[in-house]
Amino acid sequence: xxxxxxxxxxxxxxxxxxxxxxxxxxxxxxxxxxxxxxxxxxxxxxxxxxxxxxxxxxxxxxxxxxxxxxxxxxxxxxxxxxxxxxxxxxxxxxxxxxxxxxxxxxxxxxxxxxxxxxxxxxxxxxxxxxxxxxxxxxxxxxxxxxxxxxxxxxxxxxxxxxxxxxxxxxxxxxxxxxxxxxxxxxxxxxxxxxxxxxxxxxxxxxxxxxxxxxxxxxxxxxxxxxxxxxxxxxxxxxxxxxxxxxxxxxxxxxxxxxxxxxxxxxxxxxxxxxxxxxxxxxxxxxxxxxxxxxxxxxxxxxxxxxxxxxxxxxxxxxxxxxxxxxxxxxxxxxxxxxxxxxxxxxxxxxxxxxxxxxxxxxxxxxxxxxxxxxxxxxxxxxxxxxxxxxxxxxxxxxxxxxxxxxxxxxxxxxxxxxxxxxxxxxxxxxxxxxxxxxxxxxxxxx
Numbered sequence: 001x002x003x004x005x006x007x008x009x010x011x012x013x014x015x016x017x018x019x020x021x022x023x024x025x026x027x028x029x030x031x032x033x034x035x036x037x038x039x040x041x042x043x044x045x046x047x048x049x050x051x052x053x054x055x056x057x058x059x060x061x062x063x064x065x066x067x068x069x070x071x072x073x074x075x076x077x078x079x080x081x082x083x084x085x086x087x088x089x090x091x092x093x094x095x096x097x098x099x100x101x102x103x104x105x106x107x108x109x110x111x112x113x114x115x116x117x118x119x120x121x122x123x124x125x126x127x128x129x130x131x132x133x134x135x136x137x138x139x140x141x142x143x144x145x146x147x148x149x150x151x152x153x154x155x156x157x158x159x160x161x162x163x164x165x166x167x168x169x170x171x172x173x174x175x176x177x178x179x180x181x182x183x184x185x186x187x188x189x190x191x192x193x194x195x196x197x198x199x200x201x202x203x204x205x206x207x208x209x210x211x212x213x214x215x216x217x218x219x220x221x222x223x224x225x226x227x228x229x230x231x232x233x234x235x236x237x238x239x240x241x242x243x244x245x246x247x248x249x250x251x252x253x254x255x256x257x258x259x260x261x262x263x264x265x266x267x268x269x270x271x272x273x274x275x276x277x278x279x280x281x282x283x284x285x286x287x288x289x290x291x292x293x294x295x296x297x298x299x300x301x302x303x304x305x306x307x308x309x310x311x312x313x314x315x316x317x318x319x320x321x322x323x324x325x326x327x328x329x330x331x332x333x334x335x336x337x338x339x340x341x342x343x344x345x346x347x348x349x350x351x352x353x354x355x356x357x358x359x360x361x362x363x364x365x366x367x368x369x370x371x372x373x374x375x376x377x378x379x380x381x382x383x384x385x386x387x388x389x390x391x392x393x394x395x396x397x398x399x400x401x402x403x404x405x406x407x408x409x410x411x412x413x414x415x416x417x418x419x420x421x422x423x424x425x426x427x428x429x430x431x432x433x434x435x436x437x438x439x440x441x442x443x444x445x446x
Contacts, residue, residue, distance in 0.1 A: 001119045002067040002078065005085075005112060007101060008033060010062040015101045018112045020119040024068070032057075032066055045079055058082045061096050070119075084124045085115070091126055091276045093137050107135040126276040184219035184425040186273065188227065188415055192406050193436035196293060200443035204293065209285040209407050210436065211249070217273040219425045227280070228413035229267040245290070247409040252283035267413075283408070290409050292318045294325060294433070295398055297440045303390065309335075309380040311393070313363070319370030319402065328400040330363040335382050335392040342379040352376060368400075387444075394442035402433040 004024045007016040012033035032055050045057050054069040056078035065082045069075065090096055092111060093104045101108065114132045115122060123129065190213055197206040213227075234248045254260060254269070258280055262268040269280060300312040311332070317325060334354070341354040341361065352363045363376055382389060415427045 001070050001073055002081065002116065002121075003070060003119045004028060004066075004068040005116065006066050007108075008064040008066065009098050010064075012037075013098075015063070015098065016105060016108050016112075018109065018116075020116055028053075028068070033064075036064065056082060058086060060086045063096065063098065063101065081121060081124070087277055088115075088124060088126060088129070092133070103138040104135075107133070107137055110135050127274050130275070184217075184222070184423065185428065186219060186222070186225070186415075186425045187214075187216045187428045187430065188412060189214045189216070190406055190410060190412065190429075190431045192408060192433045194294070194407055194433055195437045196435075196439065197437075198293075198297075198440045200441045202296065202298075207287055207289050207293070209289060211283045211285070211406070211408060211410065212279050213269075213281040214277065215271070215273055215280050216277045217275055217425075219273070220275055222273060222425060223417050223419040224270055224272050226262075226414070226416045226418060227269040227271070228415075229269065230409070230411045230413065231267055233267050233410065245409070247290070247411075248288070249283040249285045249408060249410075252281055254281050255279060283410075285408050289407050291407050294319050294400065294402060294407075295328075295438070297330075297396060297398075299396070299442055301390075301393070301442065301444055303382075303385055305385075307382050307385045309338075309382050309385060309390075309393075311361075311378045311380070312375070313378070313396075314373060314375045315368075316373040317368045317370055319405065321369070321371040323370040323402060323405050325368045325370075325400045325402045326366065328365040328368050328398070330361075331358075331397045331399075332361040332363070332378075333392065333394060334359060334361055334380060335385070335389045337382050337384060337389060339381045339383065344377040346375045350374065350376070352378070390444040393444055394440075396440040396442060398438040398440070399435050400438070401435075404431050405433050406431050407433055 003019070003021040005016075005018050005020075006014060006029060008029065009015055012030075014029050017029065035055070036057065054071075054073075054075070055066055056069060056075060057064050057066040058079060059065075065086055067078050067082055069078055086096065088111060089101075089108060092107060093100045110133055111129065114129055115124060190211065192209050192211040195206065195208040195210070196204060199205050215225075230247045232246050234246045235252055236250070237248075239248075255271075255278060257271055257278070259270040262270065271278075271280060294317065296316045296318060298314040298316070302310045302312075313330070313332075315330065319325060336359050338354070338359070341352075343352045345352060345363075349367075350363065350365050352361060354360075355362050361378055365374060368374065411431075412429045415429055417424060
């Protein structure tokens with residue numbers, strides 16, 4: 001049972017507040033925000049607040065989704081409910097952020113009224129809720145498949161040589177005003193998160209890929225879907241399949257609605273998609289990645305007794321020449337005593353700045369082509385520079401996104417619907433790899 005449910009911005013502003021029992025108190029939201037901002041980053045999503053009341057929360061896109069718990073309530077159920085609430089609101093409102101929550105606050109209150117009765121969960125199934133929700137979503141901007149100027153991270157070529165704009169799957173599952181007659185669409189995304197730790201000598205110490213196959217359907221009702229994976233897809237170290245290079249993962253799991261009768265023989269997944277978002281498959285691969293790591297860093301560090309510190313960084317992109325990375329950002333922690341920064345960058349579109357709040361250099365590059373390399377020279381004034389102060393330099397962390405690329409090599413062979421259907425949905429298949437944690441250690445050389 002969840003007596004109160006509310007949504008806060010990253011600054012603690014109350015965006016949505018629903019008190020199902022009327023006993024929340026005037027300072028409930030403030031008490032939660034003061035407590036959650038005082039917690040360490042690794043704190044579990046459940047903690048005890050004022051008057052013995054327990055709070056459960058999840059964060060999404062900088063927003064806090066919070067529920068209070070009565071004594072004896074399951075904390076796992078609370079976190080699962082909030083995660084399901086986020087998914088439902090994404091289905092109804094599209095991309096969740098402070099603006100879309102403000103535009104759709106009436107719709108969100110209506111969803112909460114149908115989800116919970118006096119704090120008790122009634123249903124979280126979108127096919128049931130859509131029979132009771134009357135409000136229409138309000139979009140922050142009009143969407144058009146022909147607006148190719150918005151092509152970005154998730155753009156992917158299809159058999160018809162069309163491109164899905166990057167904002168396509170971010171719009172609501174419910175049709176916006178004037179779009180009721182639009183042809184339905186189905187998006188299948190292969191998303192991989194890459195975690196890497198590289199030693200100072202350039203040797204990978206840890207490499208881990210966490211992957212998902214996500215399905216988002218904008219079709220109110222369609223026949224069974226058949227999804228063909230790479231025929232050489234192998235689970236485990238010893239399994240062998242097909243005649244080509246094996247696409248190997250250590251383990252994988254499937255959603256309960258996925259039918260696996262053809263998976264062992266033909267690597268085909270079958271599912272009857274309903275409107276909304278669904279994670280069909282999750283998989284993991286550790287240490288033995290078939291492709292080269294996307295980036296390698298070659299640092300050179302020089303310093304003198306007068307407090308001048310020079311850091312020369314050469315960043316090489318080892319993606320295939322036809323691939324590219326976007327939103328590349330390098331963070332380099334520097335000594336706390338650093339006073340000023342001078343920089344020399346290899347191209348004009350790059351930017352770099354010394355961030356006072358984190359005491360780190362942030363080097364940003366909007367796009368890096370595969371097979372290319374960039375360089376930057378940073379000159380710092382550090383009074384009292386010593387071996388101990390040099391230990392504050394690094395490690396480097398990289399963040400980036402690589403569209404149309406998977407580190408595991410997993411590909412979708414086909415995406416088909418069985419039987420006849422009067423209005424066959426458009427089908428879009430997209431691939432993306434992004435950095436979960438990409439850490440490169442430095443050797444300061446004493």
